[in-house]
Amino acid sequence: MEHASWPILLLFALFAAFVLAMISRARRGVPIFLRRIAGLEVIDDAIGRATEQDRPIMFNPGLDDLGVQLFCSMAVMGYIVRKAARLSMPVYVPISKPLSYAIAEEYWKDAYAAVHREGTFAVEDCIRYLSGDQNAFGMSTAGWIKRDRVGANFLFGGYGFEAMIIAEAGQQAGAIQVACTHSFFQVPFFVVACDYTVFGEEFYAAGAYFSRDPVLTGSLAGQDLCKLVILLIILAGIVSVTVFQADWLSLLLTW
Amino acid sequence: MSKRALLKILAFLVGLYFVLEYILPEKIGGSFDHYEVRSPAALVTPDGIEVFYVGAYRPELSAIGRAVPSYAMTGSWVTMPPHPLLQRSLFVPHDKWGMQELAAIARADTRTLVYIGRNPRREPVLCFAVSTNNGALFDTRGVVVCSRTPGQPVRSTAREPNGDMPGTLQHFAAHHDGTVWHLFMLVAARGLWHASGTDLAALTLSPEPVLPLHQLPLGITAFDAARTSHGWELDFIVDTMRVTHVISEHFAPSTNLVAFAACPAGTINAYRIVPGTNLVVASLTAPAPLPRTPEQSDRATALWLAPRNAFADGAVIKRPGTAATPTYLSRATTWAGQFMMIVGSFAVFMAVINLVLFHGKRVMQRQPGLHNSVVFFVFLVLMGVCTYYGNKPASQHSPVTIGGTAVISPAQRATLIARATELLSTVSNAADRRLAVQINLISAPASTAAAPAAAAVTVSHIGSLPPAARHALHDGLWSLLVEELALTPDRVSIRIALDLLPAGYDFLFKAILVPIGISVFSLITFYMVSAAYRAFKIRTAEAALLMLAACIVMLGQLPLGAWLTQPLPPYLAWLQLPWLAQKLLTVINSAAYRGVLIGIMIGGFSAGLRIWLGMDDSVYSGMEKK
Numbered sequence: 010m011e012h013a014s015w016p017i018l019l020l021f022a023l024f025a026a027f028v029l030a031m032i033s034r035a036r037r038g039v040p041i042f043l044r045r046i047a048g049l050e051v052i053d054d055a056i057g058r059a060t061e062q063d064r065p066i067m068f069n070p071g072l073d074d075l076g077v078q079l080f081c082s083m084a085v086m087g088y089i090v091r092k093a094a095r096l097s098m099p100v101y102v103p104i105s106k107p108l109s110y111a112i113a114e115e116y117w118k119d120a121y122a123a124v125h126r127e128g129t130f131a132v133e134d135c136i137r138y139l140s141g142d143q144n145a146f147g148m149s150t151a152g153w154i155k156r157d158r159v160g161a162n163f164l165f166g167g168y169g170f171e172a173m174i175i176a177e178a179g180q181q182a183g184a185i186q187v188a189c190t191h192s193f194f195q196v197p198f199f200v201v202a203c204d205y206t207v208f209g210e211e212f213y214a215a216g217a218y219f220s221r222d223p224v225l226t227g228s229l230a231g232q233d234l235c236k237l238v239i240l241l242i243i244l245a246g247i248v249s250v251t252v253f254q255a256d257w258l259s260l261l262l263t264w
Numbered sequence: 265m266s267k268r269a270l271l272k273i274l275a276f277l278v279g280l281y282f283v284l285e286y287i288l289p290e291k292i293g294g295s296f297d298h299y300e301v302r303s304p305a306a307l308v309t310p311d312g313i314e315v316f317y318v319g320a321y322r323p324e325l326s327a328i329g330r331a332v333p334s335y336a337m338t339g340s341w342v343t344m345p346p347h348p349l350l351q352r353s354l355f356v357p358h359d360k361w362g363m364q365e366l367a368a369i370a371r372a373d374t375r376t377l378v379y380i381g382r383n384p385r386r387e388p389v390l391c392f393a394v395s396t397n398n399g400a401l402f403d404t405r406g407v408v409v410c411s412r413t414p415g416q417p418v419r420s421t422a423r424e425p426n427g428d429m430p431g432t433l434q435h436f437a438a439h440h441d442g443t444v445w446h447l448f449m450l451v452a453a454r455g456l457w458h459a460s461g462t463d464l465a466a467l468t469l470s471p472e473p474v475l476p477l478h479q480l481p482l483g484i485t486a487f488d489a490a491r492t493s494h495g496w497e498l499d500f501i502v503d504t505m506r507v508t509h510v511i512s513e514h515f516a517p518s519t520n521l522v523a524f525a526a527c528p529a530g531t532i533n534a535y536r537i538v539p540g541t542n543l544v545v546a547s548l549t550a551p552a553p554l555p556r557t558p559e560q561s562d563r564a565t566a567l568w569l570a571p572r573n574a575f576a577d578g579a580v581i582k583r584p585g586t587a588a589t590p591t592y593l594s595r596a597t598t599w600a601g602q603f604m605m606i607v608g609s610f611a612v613f614m615a616v617i618n619l620v621l622f623h624g625k626r627v628m629q630r631q632p633g634l635h636n637s638v639v640f641f642v643f644l645v646l647m648g649v650c651t652y653y654g655n656k657p658a659s660q661h662s663p664v665t666i667g668g669t670a671v672i673s674p675a676q677r678a679t680l681i682a683r684a685t686e687l688l689s690t691v692s693n694a695a696d697r698r699l700a701v702q703i704n705l706i707s708a709p710a711s712t713a714a715a716p717a718a719a720a721v722t723v724s725h726i727g728s729l730p731p732a733a734r735h736a737l738h739d740g741l742w743s744l745l746v747e748e749l750a751l752t753p754d755r756v757s758i759r760i761a762l763d764l765l766p767a768g769y770d771f772l773f774k775a776i777l778v779p780i781g782i783s784v785f786s787l788i789t790f791y792m793v794s795a796a797y798r799a800f801k802i803r804t805a806e807a808a809l810l811m812l813a814a815c816i817v818m819l820g821q822l823p824l825g826a827w828l829t830q831p832l833p834p835y836l837a838w839l840q841l842p843w844l845a846q847k848l849l850t851v852i853n854s855a856a857y858r859g860v861l862i863g864i865m866i867g868g869f870s871a872g873l874r875i876w877l878g879m880d881d882s883v884y885s886g887m888e889k890k
Contacts, residue, residue, distance in 0.1 A: 024866070024870075029873075077871045080882070081871055104615070107608065108611045110618065134625075136618070137619070138619055142781070156633065173792060174784070198792075201796060202795045208860065209864055209867075210860075210866065213871050225880070228870045
């Protein structure tokens with residue numbers, strides 16, 4: 010375990026205070042502005058387009074195992090599945106981790122049940138554990154996309170090199186593709202192969218974007234304050250090194 | 265209590281555990297050097313001898329400490345409570361993965377530590393840290409930079425942090441004569457190089473190795489240099505022996521070679537001469553009775569101080585610090601790990617059930633793609649059986665059978681085992697060490713032990729035998745049984761058979777799974793070309809920018825790029841393609857990457873906080889409906 014130095018610990022406490030304060034503010038009804046994210050705006054259109062073409066929808070949570078990222082992508086999956094369920098459309102979910110399988114199944118069933126469409130599709134047909142191996146997972150998903158001619162492909166999660174295989178398969182199948190990932194090094198592949206790409210912190214904002222839950226929107230505002238603090242620290246570091254020729258900041262943070 | 269509330273409490277407790285573990289290190293770990301102590305370096309001070317060393321908290325986490333501040337004044341060691349003086353840096357990449365080797369130099373109140381750090385690519389980087397207050401705080405850090413051209417210092421870059429290093433650094437020795445730094449660097453497959461200069465960040469490297477590879481002893485595990493009236497004395501530790509080269513000030517060829525018996529107490533991993541004395545400090549890996557922590561398994565290290573010419577007269581001066589004390593937190597780690605393992609096992613079971621259900625339905629209903637499902641079942645069963653048997657102890661296989669009903673005595677049986685083992689080891693394929701690993705003699709029941717036993721030999725054998733080895737094995741066993749043990753030929757039969765199950769596992773894995781994986785990975789190249797073709801169509805300003813950046817980076821990585829822009833005059837040097845590519849990657853791209861990374865980390869932190877405090881209801885989606 011990497012242990013915190015006291016300045017880092019204080020910084021974390023400050024960040025937590027910012028996030029909690031902004032959540033409290035949002036709960037009191039203070040409106041929080043969320044900027045428009047094109048990649049998330051288009052999700053409804055993509056579902057509608059797949060429905061018009063009578064082609065299934067795929068939601069791919071990537072290689073994420075049990076963790077914060079998986080829950081973030083599951084929140085988006087819940088939204089997409091509910092939307093698709095209202096239109097009686099199947100949502101396919103390829104899974105690469107056994108624990109993710111159990112969680113995705115719960116979210117998937119809950120979403121269909123929420124719009125009273127439980128039992129419309131068989132779980133084992135729509136949610137499939139493919140493989141933990143990246144090669145096998147990538148190829149199985151690509152094959153699934155091509156065989157079933159998926160109409161809308163949502164890639165939300167962490168990916169490795171199989172990102173390219175999956176996204177290209179979707180592109181070749183003519184699916185509208187939205188990728189949202191926290192795996193920085195896969196972003197270029199998604200940018201060239203998908204119609205819309207969302208990355209970085211927007212991955213964590215996706216849940217708030219759809220639900221407009223004050224807890225989620227408030228925490229987004231809190232994150233902005235945290236980034237402001239980091240920006241100030243960076244500026245202070247630049248000034249101390251450039252003007253005073255001293256790396257006080259590193260010393261302070263490692264103290 | 266509702267299920268949702270229970271889960272929120274559980275999530276809070278788990279999160280609380282991680283927070284406590286993060287902020288309360290002393291509650292769960294022992295001293296920072298409790299895994300091992302290594303790489304000592306000593307200094308003579310007015311108070312005695314100071315010993316700096318690298319201590320490891322875990323195999324991958326190390327820090328530099330100073331636990332033995334004085335000796336000789338009182339005649340006994342005064343051991344300070346171990347604490348790290350210099351921790352690996354999380355902010356600069358030079359020693360992000362810990363420290364490996366150390367040298368200490370004192371000048372007035374200044375202490376300089378030169379050490380080998382590991383960068384994020386785990387490559388060795390020669391670093392230094394300077395303290396201007398007697399070693400209380402090392403507030404200046406940097407990397408040693410060497411240039412091949414005198415008077416033309418080079419810059420440290422992410423790819424070449426030490427400048428013009430001739431290769432991968434293995435060991436080094438550092439010396440300061442009051443004005444000039446002298447560094448000897450043992451470079452892998454190249455030899456020993458010398459660098460000197462007044463500034464550690466701008467040293468000049470010798471044009472050629474001062475001791476080329478063929479003049480160095482083989483198997484060097486450590487070395488150091490000392491300046492004497494004869495010139496430089498270079499002590500190389502080879503196994504537990506010390507070999508000393510004495511070379512002149514001007515690095516003339518080796519003038520003297522002395523070998524000493526070094527240390528009977530263990531293997532020397534690091535070795536430093538104490539400047540100005542006839543003492544050395546060394547790091548030893550020694551067998552018991554040195555104290556061990558649970559993590560130490562086969563490692564037990566200690567620091568050893570001894571006269572240089574009578575190494576065996578030395579003594580252990582520092583051992584690994586106190587081990588971690590089990591607390592509720594560390595016990596909780598074990599429980600949590602076991603719990604996750606159980607949950608994970610159930611999850612794997614569920615996942616396999618899901619696969620079987622899907623493919624079973626397809627087979628039963630004869631749906632399209634039936635053949636894929638059949639292949640799935642065939643390989644599921646095949647791999648399961650082969651894995652189960654392939655991982656069984658070797659003694660349970662019977663691939664090579666020397667059968668028959670030959671009757672041999674117990675003495676003959678012992679001879680047979682010894683000779684057959686020897687014979688089999690000669691035909692073993694070195695690439696597959698599981699071949700011919702064990703011989704079992706199936707003897708008669710114990711009640712008839714005194715009587716001659718009916719015998720058969722089974723030999724474990726995984727993987728295929730080359731034809732020549734099969735013939736050699738057959739002939740050798742025949743000769744052993746018939747000619748040396750005088751068994752009747754008609755009562756001896758030799759059958760060499762391939763052990764199908766373990767070999768099948770190897771075949772499925774090495775001949776099917778791995779090549780398929782490589783093929784799939786190779787497909788990415790074609791996908792990338794097709795995607796790049798689409799992306800690089802210049803339709804918008806952004807696409808044009810992308811194309812331009814891609815061209816610069818690609819050309820900058822190739823000799824062609826350097827060739828194209830080489831004729832540019834010096835004042836247009838900033839247009840050199842390799843320079844531009846480097847700047848694009850290390851400045852613009854890195855800045856964007858770090859910005860995105862900061863956003864991701866804060867997003868993760870915020871999401872984690874919401875989940876920990878039970879505020880994020882999307883995590884507990886639909887739980888109340890159950």
